[in-house]
Amino acid sequence: MRKSLKGFFIRTLVLISFAFVLGYCGDKQEGKVGGGMSSVEDESSQKDILRIAMGSKDHSTLVTAVTAAELQDTLANPGPFTVFAPVNAAFEKLPPGTVEGLLKPEKKGDLEDILYHHVIVGVINVEELEDGTDQNMFAGGSIKVTKKDGKVQVDGANILGSAKASNGLVYIIDGVLLPK
Numbered sequence: 001m002r003k004s005l006k007g008f009f010i011r012t013l014v015l016i017s018f019a020f021v022l023g024y025c026g027d028k029q030e031g032k033v034g035g036g037m038s039s040v041e042d043e044s045s046q047k048d049i050l051r052i053a054m055g056s057k058d059h060s061t062l063v064t065a066v067t068a069a070e071l072q073d074t075l076a077n078p079g080p081f082t083v084f085a086p087v088n089a090a091f092e093k094l095p096p097g098t099v100e101g102l103l104k105p106e107k108k109g110d111l112e113d114i115l116y117h118h119v120i121v122g123v124i125n126v127e128e129l130e131d132g133t134d135q136n137m138f139a140g141g142s143i144k145v146t147k148k149d150g151k152v153q154v155d156g157a158n159i160l161g162s163a164k165a166s167n168g169l170v171y172i173i174d175g176v177l178l179p180k
Helices: 002-025 049-054 057-068 072-076 088-092 098-102 105-116
Strands: 081-086 119-121 134-136 142-148 151-154 157-165 168-173
Touching: 049 057, 049 072, 049 081, 049 157, 049 168, 057 072, 057 081, 057 088, 057 098, 057 105, 081 157, 098 105
Parallel strands: 081 168
Antiparallel strands: 081 119, 134 142, 142 151, 151 157, 157 168
């Protein structure tokens, strides 16, 4: 009896110690353990899609929308993804009040649909964006690729540039792609 009691106390002590270590090593943000890929801090590796957008002053509206839709971890996940990232001026072309309306909590589903309509699973290099082709988007639906005067457009939005990310490729565009 005494031997089994001693074993019980040792197991209990080990479990308490383990629980203490987990609590001590956990993420201290808002009392949560973990935090997803977006909470990982890594300044030495190539930036992921989320970090590229966050580091661009021209994509602050996009980052605000991604945050409102709680999609930060999606853009920080390993991917690979191709993301068409509208610049702030692209959002300004939308009818007045559109962005503000989509940022409301009750419009989160609509905002997610629009943001996912900017994502392709896999990396699509510019050479693969052939004139007249359709590209299938993550949310379903597709976008039409056109080439005109050496410039590439997707659903009428010009591709202004690109940035390679650790989890894919970002195309900087001057329009917001809306699901049909």
